[in-house]
Amino acid sequence: MNYDWTLWGLFILLGLATTLPRASFIVLGERAALPESLQKALRYAPAAALAAIVAPDIFVSGGELTVLSPRLAAAAAAVLAALVFRNPWLPFIAGMGVLWGLERLLSAWMG
Amino acid sequence: MSPSFRDGLREGFLAFLPLSVGLIPWALVTGLTMSGVGFTPLQAMGMNVIVFAGTAQLGTLPLIAAGTPVWLIVITAFVLNLRFIIFSAALARGFRGVPLGARWLSGHLLTDGAFATCLEKMLSHPDPQWRLGYYLGPSLWSWLLWQVFAFCGVMAAGSIPRGWSLEFMATIALIVLLVPMARVRPMLVAALVGGGLAVALRGMPLRLGVIVAIVAGIAAGFAAESWRGKDLS
Incomplete structure (x- = not known):
């Protein structure tokens, strides 16, 4: 497939669409402070967001829920190594080792 | 460059270095995918430099290849990066005393990994120069890895076996960030609700389920904290 110069215009729009959310409060700073209760709630943002990004990688395969999979075993090995x-470096070695092995x-088992 | 900026830069870089390996397969996969939809190497690296957002890049490539209207592609990228408004607000206090230009640069360079690595120190260290350094260490390193390994992916397209599941290293990196957080009870609640809902709502259009899951997870953690607070008093 060939793309013309408009692709570069799209890249610039995408750059704005991804940079504005990231820069928002870092640039506005304390002129646009969020309410205190929201600040407090924000402490839970990383845990909630990381889990929301990671969980589908571990429990979903091809759009279907899969409870037992090499990915789940690999994730468990990584969690154990981290704990x-x-x-x-060990969580990476343990996780990828289990994933590749399984x-x-x-x-081999499926033939 | 002040000495405290350089100290912060070094400490932030060292704290992030082991986790940063998780970016490598992600960048390789993004490079491979950009070649896969037919970008020239110049177009691929142009997108990689201008957009610099893994999830948004990977999420919009199929739409670009399918000839989707521009407005829908742009909205999709915006939605995929909505979580960063939350991250940006959480970090904002750490940028007091930092000049505007450096703030724009920092905003553009914000990533999941940099956020998780820097949040605590950004809110607790008294020196703005040190804080900026501690933030830019991981951020600039991420940018460099992202460009170099996306380029490797673009160049290697077609010769790396697909069965190696290298992209799972990014998942492991996020797990490594998550484990110490989940030792605190309300954080664990936030993670369980966020993760559970993201799986349950995976069918929602434009991956909006991830946004709903994050908001619900934050609310659940907040609720768990106030409930426990009442319990103690």
């Missing part, structure tokens, strides 16, 4: 050990095992 038990202080080494920051995927190879499954594809």
Whole structure:
């Protein structure tokens, strides 16, 4: 497929659409402070948002809910490694190791 | 460059370094996908530099390839980045005393990883120069990794086996950020509600389910905190 110069116009619009939410309060600063209760609630934003991004990666495959999957086992291994050990690289080694191992095992088993 | 800015830059960079490996497969996948929809290397890297938003890039590429109207593509990207209004507001207090130009740059460079790494120190450290450094360390490093490995993906399109599931490293990186937060009870409630609803509402159009799940998760954490507060008194 070929794209003309209008693609660059789209990139600029996309840059604005993604940068304005990010820059909003960082740029406005305290001239546009949120109410105190909202500030307090915002402490829960990272936990809620990270879980909302991660959970579908772990529990959904091809649009379907899948409770038992290599991805869930890999995520469990990563959580365990992060809980038990202080080494920051270990969750990656454990998670990817379990994922690759189980995927190879499954594809061998399925023939 | 003041010494405290440089100190902050170094400390922020070191705190984020181990987590930053999670960006690499994500950037590779984005590079591969941009080539996949037919962008030239110049167009792909143009998008990567101008937009610099993984979820919004990956979310809009299928729409661009399908010839979707521009307004719908732009709204989709905006919705995919709505969560950053919340992040931006949470960080805002950390930017007092920082010049306007640096704030615009910081806003453009805001990512999930930089937010999770920097929030606590941004709200507690007294020196604005140090705070700006601590924020820009992870942010500029993310930008560099994002450009370099997206470029590798663009160049490697077609020669990396798809069965390697490398994109899962990004999921692991987010898990590593989530685990210490979930040790606090109301945070755990927020995470469980946010994650559960994101899965339950995955069928909502424009991925709006993710926004609903985040808002509900925040409300649940807030409710859990006030409920526990009453319980104690």
